[in-house]
Amino acid sequence: MTDDKELRTRRRAVWRAAERSLWRRPTDQTIGERLAGLTAGVGEVSDPGAFPDWYGDGVVEELERRVAGLLGLPAAAFFPTGTMAQQVALRCWAERTGSRTVALHPMAHPELHERGAFGAVSGLRTVHPTTEPRLPTADEVRDFEEPFGALMLELPLRDAGFVLPSWEELAAVTEAARERDAVVHFDGARLWECPPHFGRPLHEIAALADSVYVSFYKSLGGLSGAALAGPESLVAEARAWRHRYGGLLFQQFPAALAALVGLERELPKLPSYTAAAKVVAAAMADAFRESPAPWFRVHPGIPHTHQFLVWLPYPSEVLMAASLAQSEETGTTLFHFWSEESRVPGISASEVTVAEAGLEWTAEDVKEAVAEFMTRVVREDAAHEAG
Known part of the structure; x- marks a missing residue:
């Protein structure tokens, strides 16, 4: 060691x-350098004279409103980690669809990097419409032999080479899922990077999904944290489960401010x-x-x-x-x-x-x-x- x-x-x-x-x-930056950079950017995104958040109000709510607006979705909730955000999202969808089965790629983040958390923590079962190093096609989703309640698409699929489908393929695969009465969830940890490939703004991409998760440190250089965006009823339930999962932290203003700075500086x-x-x-x-x-x-x-x-x-x-x-x-x-x-x-x-x-x-x-x-x-x- x-x-x-x-x-x-x-x-x-x-x-x-x-x-x-x-x-x-x-x-690779020191603690001092990270703090100095955050302090220098605060005035661009929030009121330095405001009080820190208290259990998710203040600057955290500012960030949630900003994300919901960028994605064109009704509501968003801040989470300390993407692992927690997606567990909660798919747990909530399972209650609504009546199915605890999630279709996703075997190279998706929850399958490779989360120690089987879907099954161990949330009681979810996963199936794989394809094993090819790309996202599934509409036919693979439509013709898959097992029922599932949610289709989870990682955009881009990192472990396959940060690959994306075409816009037409993405639209077709989401439609195929809905033909099977399944909801669509985007693992959008790096969704911020996708508009150039699709030739569409963020809100048009997010509109294809029923819910979207985004990260604040993978593309934007933030400290940590994530957001789950979707219908108001889903996000309200997700907030309740966030509390149960231990994700309602006393104060999160450094992570929230760093996320806002990233949206202001890095996203463009x-x-x-x-x-x-x-x-x-x-x-x-x-x-x-x-x-x-x-x-x-x-x-x-x-x-x-x-x-x-x-x-x-x-x-x-x-x-x-x-x-x-x-x-x-x-x-x-x-x-x-x-x-x-x-x-x-x-x-x-x-x-x-x-x-x-x-x-x-x-x-x-x-x-x-x-x-x-x-x-x-x-x-x-x-x-x-x-x-």
């Missing part, structure tokens, strides 16, 4: 010191990040083709959001060592983390995020960085094989 902590500390120090990066992670920039990600992904693909890598994949080839995946046929420890050495020795951070691809032995994957820091990069900058990175990979791989 000590070695892991020391390694995390070293990585943060290296990434903070890098002169160039595609993305500056909020978690997300389309530019997506445009930059397309340039970066194309340049990476060109550079890997000219590199000694025996195989690679940049997915999606044209990113749907400002995030995408890169796969390379090397052990994760080799790629991590090369990435960290590049950051430390050249001042350029191209990749942060690599992990073994569980479905394909010998392949490792990295999530690439392009945000404000990445807007400065040209295609040539990316190609040069990839070439330099691959030189290090070849050297590290040879040492790994020898050792």
Whole structure:
């Protein structure tokens, strides 16, 4: 554990010191820096002279109204975590539909990253209309052999490569669910990033669903927290369950203010990040083709959001060592983390995020960085094989 902590500390120090990066992670900032940034933004989004919230009033209510307005939905409730928000939402829908079965993708966040919370905590059962690395089609939903009360769609589907369907496909799949008398819930942790791909504003996207969850830290750089938006009756019931689940905190103003700052500052920039990600992904693909890598994949080839995946046929420890050495020795951070691809032995994957820091990069900058990175990979791989 000590070695892991020391390694995390070293990585943060290296990434903070890098002169160039595609993305500056909020978690690499110090407590003082985060507090200073929050204090500097408060005046843009709220009254600094107002009193802090008390069990969800004040600035928390401001945030809830803002989210409901952006999504074009009647009401919204703030939650400390998205895990809790979605558990509550689908529990409430189960009472209304009479079915505790939720259809979702096996790569969706609740299935991979929440320790079976749907079943263990809320008594929900999950089924999978498809196992393909994409969201289900209308036919797969319409023809699925088991009944379900709710269809949950993660937009974008992160673990498949931050992928999205087309607008026509999304509209068709929601209609197919309703043909089966099922409600539609959007796991919109990153919904803020979706308008450029769909060519539709947030409220039109949200209108396809019966309820929507959004996160405040994944795209917006907030401290924590989430919101559940939907019909007033659903949100009112969700507030009651939020209390029962332990989510009605005494004060939440730092998280609420950080969310409002993110909506004010980061939300308008997300389309530019997506445009930059397309340039970066194309340049990476060109550079890997000219590199000694025996195989690679940049997915999606044209990113749907400002995030995408890169796969390379090397052990994760080799790629991590090369990435960290590049950051430390050249001042350029191209990749942060690599992990073994569980479905394909010998392949490792990295999530690439392009945000404000990445807007400065040209295609040539990316190609040069990839070439330099691959030189290090070849050297590290040879040492790994020898050792």
